[in-house]
Amino acid sequence: MNVSLFPDVVVNGETIPSAAIAAEAQNHTAPKDKPGIAWRKAAQALAIRTLLLQEARKRDLDADPEELAPGRFETEDEALIRALLDEALTTAPITEEAVRAEWARDPNRYRSAPLWDVSHILCACDPRDEQERLAAEARAVALLARLDGDAKGFAAAARTSDCGSKASGGHLGQLGPNDTVPEFEAALRTLAEGGMTAAPVLSRRGWHLIRLNATAPGQVLPYDTVRPKITLALEKAAWARASRDFIETLAERAQISGTNLAPI
Structure with a gap:
């Protein structure tokens, strides 16, 4: 991929090196005949990462890397972003009514293994x-x-x-x-x-x-059995929505060139 064909990505005056974007592009899928899509996805991901790190430093947060697996720890940047999201994101507790409504949409989704x-x-x-x-x-x-x-x-x-x-x-x-x-x-x-x-x-x-x-075929599981699984899924979905909203707020205040944060 000829990186010179792509503009520099700058977030609030901070330039993201083209080499970093090229390396990140290896982690994103794209049609073989459209490598530029992988580049744009990588540029977007690194722009978001840069926004989050800038905000974490603005708030003077400390990085405390956690152990993800035996002998494998978060990087300083990963720990800093986690600390920021822990501080910035709030989600409402998942109610019993919400869990039961999600289950009632289609109980057949929750079955034992075949x-x-x-x-x-x-x-x-x-x-x-x-x-x-x-x-x-x-x-x-x-x-x-x-x-x-x-x-x-x-x-x-x-x-x-x-x-x-x-x-x-x-x-x-x-x-x-x-x-x-x-x-x-x-x-x-x-x-x-x-x-x-x-x-x-x-x-x-x-x-x-x-x-x-x-x-x-697997049997439909009773509500009480699948309730914890549904609750966890709803909590993750709520956290993902809060995270997207927070990033959109940061992006609206930011000066970003060379990429945009619209879905690709």
Whole structure:
């Protein structure tokens, strides 16, 4: 990306280095043919960050970095922004009426996790090894062609699987969300009960042929069970709105050139 094509970003007389914007742009998505969108998103994010840091220093706040994970701490700037938002933002307590109204909009949104009864055939390989991957794929495709949608023959074909489940006809038992690798679960979620993947599915373990034997959809959870989850979601939404309003207030008072804070 040619950074010279973009104007300097200046917030209340403070210039944000183009190198900083270019580095930040790596964290923002954009169409491959429109890299300027990532640049504008990065410039906007850093302009907001600069506004917040300027306000925190104006208020003479102290940074006290917190430990985010074992051995990983906030930066001074992150701690300063947190201190500012803690001081500046106020939100009204979430009422019982608001929580119940949110739940009543559609109780079906709050369900227990589904269960899937699954069988599979694994043609193992290291996906990073092209020759090994292609050989395993060819084997999986041949198995799939031989099955031709025949569910009854699946257990017999699974005897050639590279998974220990071959001893039980490829049966993996009942699985829930996050019980398998992401690629496997993503394919599983597309299947109808009794269905089988139309093509082999590649995961870090190799190529899978997957059959969904049966499914048990999650049950609608009672209000008292989901109340804490709904309350937390409403609190986060209220905080996000207060944060946006606060940033808009700072931006209205600020002199900003080279970018704007309108949604991209």
